[in-house]
Amino acid sequence: MKRHHGSERPYDVVLYGATGFVGTLTAAYLAAHAPEGVRWALAGRSRGKLERLRAELAAGHPRRPEPALLVADADDPRALRELALSARAVATTVGPFLTYGNALVAACAGAGTDYLDLTGEAEFIDRTWLDHDALARETGARLVHACGFDSVPHDLGAYFTVRQLPAGVPLRVDAFVRTRAVFSGGTFASAVNAMGRGRQMLAVARERRAREPRLTGRRVRTPLGAPHFSAATGTWALPLPTVDPQIVGRSARALECYGPDFRYRHFASVKHLPVALGGTAGTAALVAAAQLPAARNWLTGRYRAGEGPDEARRKRSRFTVRFVGEGGGRRVFTEVSGGDPGYDETARMLGEAALCLALDDLPETAGQVTTAVAMGDALLGRLRASGLGFRVAARL
Numbered sequence: 001m002k003r004h005h006g007s008e009r010p011y012d013v014v015l016y017g018a019t020g021f022v023g024t025l026t027a028a029y030l031a032a033h034a035p036e037g038v039r040w041a042l043a044g045r046s047r048g049k050l051e052r053l054r055a056e057l058a059a060g061h062p063r064r065p066e067p068a069l070l071v072a073d074a075d076d077p078r079a080l081r082e083l084a085l086s087a088r089a090v091a092t093t094v095g096p097f098l099t100y101g102n103a104l105v106a107a108c109a110g111a112g113t114d115y116l117d118l119t120g121e122a123e124f125i126d127r128t129w130l131d132h133d134a135l136a137r138e139t140g141a142r143l144v145h146a147c148g149f150d151s152v153p154h155d156l157g158a159y160f161t162v163r164q165l166p167a168g169v170p171l172r173v174d175a176f177v178r179t180r181a182v183f184s185g186g187t188f189a190s191a192v193n194a195m196g197r198g199r200q201m202l203a204v205a206r207e208r209r210a211r212e213p214r215l216t217g218r219r220v221r222t223p224l225g226a227p228h229f230s231a232a233t234g235t236w237a238l239p240l241p242t243v244d245p246q247i248v249g250r251s252a253r254a255l256e257c258y259g260p261d262f263r264y265r266h267f268a269s270v271k272h273l274p275v276a277l278g279g280t281a282g283t284a285a286l287v288a289a290a291q292l293p294a295a296r297n298w299l300t301g302r303y304r305a306g307e308g309p310d311e312a313r314r315k316r317s318r319f320t321v322r323f324v325g326e327g328g329g330r331r332v333f334t335e336v337s338g339g340d341p342g343y344d345e346t347a348r349m350l351g352e353a354a355l356c357l358a359l360d361d362l363p364e365t366a367g368q369v370t371t372a373v374a375m376g377d378a379l380l381g382r383l384r385a386s387g388l389g390f391r392v393a394a395r396l
Contacts, residue, residue, distance in 0.1 A: 011041045012358040014087040017094035018042035019049040021308040025347035031057040031064055034355060041068040043083055074100040084111035091116040091354040097124040105132050105143060112139035114357040118350060120150035122243045123201040126208045129368045137367040142374050147353045148346030151247040152371055153321045156380050157336040158248045159372040160390050162258055166328030170261035176233045176269035177240060179319040179341050215253050218260050222249040225265040232324045237267035251372035314340035331396040337389040352382040
């Protein structure tokens with residue numbers, strides 16, 4: 001493994017897709033919270049939009065150094081390679097990632113540059129492993145997907161829960177997710193596109209399983225689970241078929257602290273049964289519609305990419321993820337909580353993760369890795385210090 005990071009690179013962090021909806025929020029977070037002396041840049045395909053964003057950041061933070069500007073299009077491999085070679089870490093918000101993400105991952109893997117994104121697209125993550133993991137291991141690049149609400153609260157929340165339980169014993173962790181928020185056009189487009197690619201997603205997942213080294217001496221499982229009433233939370237628990245269990249499972253495969261036999265299940269937490277039934281029916285209808293190209297195009301056209309909820313709406317949004325962990329005769333209840341999950345808190349998570357990769361003393365990892373594996377306690381500490389809630393609610 002050869003890590004090409006160092007002070008010879010002009011930037012610690014480059015934020016690609018900085019003028020999009022989540023990109024702008026992340027840029028504002030970095031402008032407000034990046035430590036003194038951090039060298040960072042805004043990147044995207046339009047210099048005019050980048051200049052306007054930089055001016056807005058300067059007006060809001062007049063005493064902070066202004067970021068540099070880098071222009072690169074998502075389908076220009078040469079420009080993306082130059083961008084990757086300029087940075088220690090590149091964070092991107094440009095999705096859907098199946099459509100726009102591959103060239104930037106390839107550039108970072110080849111340049112030995114740490115890469116972060118916000119994807120919740122399982123197919124993209126598996127394709128990245130198949131196409132770029134081996135090269136990234138050679139160059140020392142860390143490819144870290146799902147650095148927003150997908151999947152930081154769940155990945156680090158499970159890690160935090162495991163650390164409260166006895167070591168060396170079988171462990172069981174269930175997560176119960178509650179949110180009150182709305183989504184942006186880009187998020188909706190990514191979700192609908194993923195729903196419409198079920199066969200392709202399964203094929204890529206099978207190929208990855210066939211090529212990935214088998215886990216020996218330990219067992220990790222992430223079953224879907226069944227709908228049920230959870231006495232632990234007092235709510236109805238509905239299985240969530242998101243990317244989050246896969247991320248948690250990969251952390252558990254890589255880290256011995258998850259024990260010899262680890263099981264993780266992931267649920268939506270709903271107070272009232274009629275709401276649970278309505279949500280299930282609505283999701284099923286959306287998945288069915290996404291299989292038809294005409295319906296898929298109509299659905300994605302309902303929301304414009306680059307737009308999202310305004311500040312007042314985001315301030316009313318909250319999320320809570322409650323974890324129930326068991327093992328070695330012990331039971332622990334933990335909680336991760338914060339404000340608007342998809343945007344304000346996602347900007348915080350992505351910004352802190354980028355700073356963590358670029359600046360902190362971290363384990364020597366490379367290739368496609370999760371937030372828990374790549375950053376673990378360092379990112380957990382950063383997020384807690386920044387105001388995101390991680391707490392132990394009870395021990396039994």
